[in-house]
Amino acid sequence: QVALGVSQYVILGAGLDTFPQRRTELASRLHIFEIDQAGPQAWKRQRLAELGFAVSDSLHFVPVDFETEGSWWERLVDAGFDEEKSAIVVSAGVSMYLSKEANRALLQRMAKMSPGTTFVTTFMLLPSLLTPDERSLMEHVMKKAGESGAPFLSLFSPEEILEMAKRAGFKSAKYVSGRALYERYFAGREDGLKAGDAEAFLVATSG
Numbered sequence: 001q002v003a004l005g006v007s008q009y010v011i012l013g014a015g016l017d018t019f020p021q022r023r024t025e026l027a028s029r030l031h032i033f034e035i036d037q038a039g040p041q042a043w044k045r046q047r048l049a050e051l052g053f054a055v056s057d058s059l060h061f062v063p064v065d066f067e068t069e070g071s072w073w074e075r076l077v078d079a080g081f082d083e084e085k086s087a088i089v090v091s092a093g094v095s096m097y098l099s100k101e102a103n104r105a106l107l108q109r110m111a112k113m114s115p116g117t118t119f120v121t122t123f124m125l126l127p128s129l130l131t132p133d134e135r136s137l138m139e140h141v142m143k144k145a146g147e148s149g150a151p152f153l154s155l156f157s158p159e160e161i162l163e164m165a166k167r168a169g170f171k172s173a174k175y176v177s178g179r180a181l182y183e184r185y186f187a188g189r190e191d192g193l194k195a196g197d198a199e200a201f202l203v204a205t206s207g
Contacts, residue, residue, distance in 0.1 A: 001088050001118060002029055008087035010076065011035065012106075013094035016044060020059050031058050033081055035072060038063035073109060086116035086206075096124045096152040103154050104164060110206065111169035117206040119170075122199050125178075126155045130198055138198045161202050171207030176200060 007030055011017055014034035020027040034041070041063050048055065055061075060079045064072040077083055089110060095103050110119040127135045142152050156164075158175040165173035178197035186194045 002026060006086055006088055006116075006118075007031060008081060008085060009033070010081070010087055010089040012072075012089065012091040015040065015093070020056070021048075021053055027056075027058070031060065031080065033060045033062055033076060033079055035062045035064050035076065037065060084114060086114045087118075089113070089117065089119045091119075091121040093122055095121055095156075096154055097150055099153050104168070107164055107168035107170075107204075110204070111165075113206045115171075115206055119202075119204045119206070121202050123154075123156045123161055123202060124152065125198055125200060126157055129157060134197050137196070141198075158200065165202060165204045169207070170204040173202060173204040176203060 009019075009030045010033045011019070012035050014036045017034065020032050036044075041061055045055070045061060060081075062072075062075050062079045064075050081087075091106070098106070106121075107119075110117070113119075124138070127138050130138055145152055158177075162173055162175055177200050178195050181201070182195045
């Protein structure tokens with residue numbers, strides 16, 4: 001997408017994402033907007049400074065509470081995002097912590113972005129769709145997440161999230177399974193590392 005001229009990259013729920021520090025050759029060609037809760041974002045900025053990483057003019061930190069209706073988009077535009085241009089928007093490891101209503105609102109907002117915008121989000125599959133071993137692991141993770149005060153609020157079937165994307169107004173949407181990710185990134189490894197099936201991707205394009 002950068003080679004095609006896209007110059008804006010939005011990371012929703014950026015957390016400790018280090019793309020601007022790891023991929024400097026790409027980051028120098030983009031305006032990057034990291035959206036996350038104010039507390040964790042402030043801690044991250046402090047750690048970057050302590051480790052000697054300068055924050056360039058093209059890296060924009062946008063503190064937002066995703067469950068606060070309507071606030072995040074205005075704050076993104078205020079931070080310099082050009083809503084007349086297409087973008088790459090990524091939301092990894094976020095959807096499960098949002099309500100179904102918040103996920104639906106996010107999809108609707110993304111579908112209205114400038115034509116050619118690519119929206120990529122991960123989502124957790126319903127336990128009933130997993131193998132017994134994967135389901136047991138998923139239930140353990142959900143239990144621990146709830147105990148830590150960050151319960152999983154939204155799980156999906158591929159059909160449900162694709163239907164949500166369609167209703168939101170995306171030009172196109174596709175489901176990328178955990179198995180497909182394994183075959184692309186992990187097949188042939190000798191250390192046994194692999195991707196599980198519980199988390200998958202939705203890749204959608206605005207029209």
